[in-house]
Amino acid sequence: MTDPVDAVADLPPLRTVIAENDLAARKSLGQNFLLDLNLTAKIARSAGDLSTGTVVEIGPGPGGLTRGLLGQGAERVVAVERDARCHVALAPLVTAAAGRLTLIDGDALDVDVTELGPAPIRIVANLPYNIATPLLIGWLKQADRIASMTLMFQKEVADRIVAAPGEKAFSRLSVLCNWRCDTRMVMTLPPQAFTPPPKVSSAVVSLIPKTPAPTACSMASLERVTQAAFGQRRKMLRGALKSITTDPEGLLSSVGIAATKRAEELTVSEFEALAKAME
Structure with a gap:
């Protein structure tokens, strides 16, 4: 029997998957695909031990980060995707993952990520830029049921998340995130790392909900x-x-x-x- 990790590694290159499935990124869905598997593996590693619980990915697209998560030993990945084209393109990856990958058809704004599998819940995602902040605010409200979030944003948004008082980027988002989580900038990625290249740089941020949760105010x-x-x-x-x-x-x-x-x-x-x- 083929090892699932080997089966994932043997899949066609992502550019081939995109070409064969006519999977051009759609601006309306906030799509910018990350195709460098070295980078996706690095992001997956930065999320820590994925061998227990459930890893939730939002907007897997052609599956670059999904491959990284599976390659780093994620026992269970649940990917939420609203683009039907991606479901077709990801079918071979679902097969290769041999039970470790589940695709959910739906809008991430309407999905309760804490109900997608056994704890601990870890969210690891290259978020669609057009809904990234609303998604994050929603997850902060459920942070007592989330172990960690490793998320990619536009660099400007990432800067606001980790900003300290007095800094130019310090904002409402800074306060909400750092009240509820320990935040850290993980890495910055240039536009050319993506297909199509966005007009701005991107960055990955780690958010670890504080335990116990702050209780002084709601x-x-x-x-x-x-x-x-x-x-x-x-x-x-x-x-x-x-x-x-x-x-x-x-x-x-x-x-x-x-x-x-x-x-x-x-x-x-x-x-x-x-x-x-x-x-």
């Missing part, structure tokens, strides 16, 4: 406060927070934050304190 409250603060980030907080409280200066004073500060100057802990005070 994520809903933190979302509300950060939306107000960063929605008018050029304003001092005493002005920016008027949309959520009739007494912004009193709210800020109650947690020891100067009313003249701006959103990018606050720490994640200070945003947490504001959210708690709002509750």
Whole structure:
């Protein structure tokens, strides 16, 4: 019997798979295919031990990262794909994986990734750029049921995820991600690594949910406060927070934050304190 890992390695090159299945990337689906199997293997390795639980991949396309995950010993990969062309193109990979790969037909925004297989759940994906941020926010809300996320974004979004207070990229997304997870930039990839090349660089970010989960405030409250603060980030907080409280200066004073500060100057802990005070 052929070893499943060998069977995956013996599959045709990805460019052949794309050509034979007329699998041109579609902008409407946010598709940019990563075809360098050395890079996909490197991303899979950065996700750690995949030999237990379930690895969830979003938008596998022709299967470059999927091959990397299987090659790194993933016991169970569940790939969510809405493009019917990709299901046809991935059929030989499903066969070669010998039970380790399951394809789900659906929109990732409508799929509960925590229900796709046994824990621990690890999400590893080259995310469709047009839905990457909404997907991430949704997963942060389920982070108590997710072991890790190793995700590729546009570089600009990745910079915002890992940014620290005071940095130009520090944003609402920075606060939400670093309140709930430990974040780390894993690698940056140039446009030419993809087919077709996007107009911007991309980057892989590691997000490990904190254990135990922070409990000082709810994520809903933190979302509300950060939306107000960063929605008018050029304003001092005493002005920016008027949309959520009739007494912004009193709210800020109650947690020891100067009313003249701006959103990018606050720490994640200070945003947490504001959210708690709002509750």
